[in-house]
């Protein structure tokens with residue numbers, strides 16, 4: 171094979187592409203397969219921090235910068251609820267540590283080539299062509315983390331945004347409980363929206379304090395900062411602190427079927443492949459799970475995307491998103507119920523799509539019925555008449 175011919179192409183060296191590439195490198199099955207990994211970016215910036223819950227030891231533990239065993243949710247009842255999340259831990263990885271680790275592994279893998287180039291087009295005919303700085307021929311399969319333009323033009327899906335801005339601050343004295351992270355503090359929210367404060371204490375005198383909204387549209391940049399500043403002064407009574415880093419992001423929370431372009435030649439991965447949990451915005455842990463499933467499918471000679479999407483959970487997510495979209499002001503109450511009327515371990519397992527139908531029913535029963543029934547009717551009506 172020449173330098174423009176590969177067995178597999180992975181487009182995007184992000185959470186999904188790198189999880190897949192690293193798991194392929196670790197599996198002897200791919201030893202003799204040539205893999206091209208394309209990214210337009212050199213991935214030398216710490217552009218985000220990934221957190222996820224996990225039971226016991228995990229595959230990326232050597233990259234985990236911090237982990238917590240306790241969480242708090244301050245609900246619409248005004249109370250701070252503290253949970254021991256054991257046997258789960260909530261783990262945090264700096265994206266740059268993950269990119270650096272991946273770069274090292276890929277440099278040592280003779281069969282994987284990291285190509286710094288924007289992919290402009292993928293043509294799927296008898297042969298697969300990836301058009302980047304050069305034209306590349308791919309024998310077997312393309313894994314693509316570019317979001318399809320169809321997502322932006324689609325009118326039939328619910329498109330909520332998880333948008334946030336956070337500051338990593340340092341304080342002169344230790345004021346944070348570094349054994350406990352704040353999952354959601356609903357006492358500090360933007361009027362009539364699903365919004366909350368999220369805190370990851372890195373140390374007693376250092377924490378990420380983030381203001382997050384799950385809502386249909388963005389707010390002005392200065393408003394996130396007003397909310398963080400207000401929380402620091404009014405709730406934490408902090409006037410003296412230094413901002414060391416800023417994090418900002420937007421994650422689509424949508425029931426759009428990103429995965430509908432999957433075929434025997436191409437699999438959409440990551441956000442572009444419906445790997446982000448629509449109702450929570452989490453996807454890093456899922457990227458590992460999905461990558462292993464793809465590898466198992468390839469080894470069995472099956473369609474790489476077989477079994478990646480669980481219809482039952484997509485349906486639950488679609489209903490929940492519909493409620494949040496149409497009754498955004500209800501979100502704080504619904505999340506309070508979710509975390510405070512159910513065991514947090516059960517909720518983590520539900521969000522990981524590992525619960526059975528009876529367990530799902532138990533969780534659903536804890537919610538008020540009316541908004542969900544209305545959302546169900548809206549969905550059925552939409553399906554029947556559009």
Ligand SMILES: Cc1cc2nc3c(=O)[nH]c(=O)nc-3n(C[C@H](O)[C@H](O)[C@H](O)COP(=O)(O)OP(=O)(O)OC[C@H]3O[C@@H](n4cnc5c(N)ncnc54)[C@H](O)[C@@H]3O)c2cc1C
Nearest residue numbers: 182184185186209210220221288289419440441452453454
């Ligand atoms: C700031 C932020 C914080 C987040 N925190 C968490 C978290 O704590 N936990 C969690 O589970 N999820 C989190 N998420 C959500 C989700 O896990 C991430 O967005 C995750 O990075 C998605 O993985 P991905 O591979 O789909 O996309 P990305 O990681 O964004 O990777 C996509 C890659 O594709 C490349 N690319 C795109 N187009 C092209 C092209 N045409 N040619 C070549 N390369 C291209 C990009 O340069 C990029 O490197 C966060 C998201 C953001 C934005």
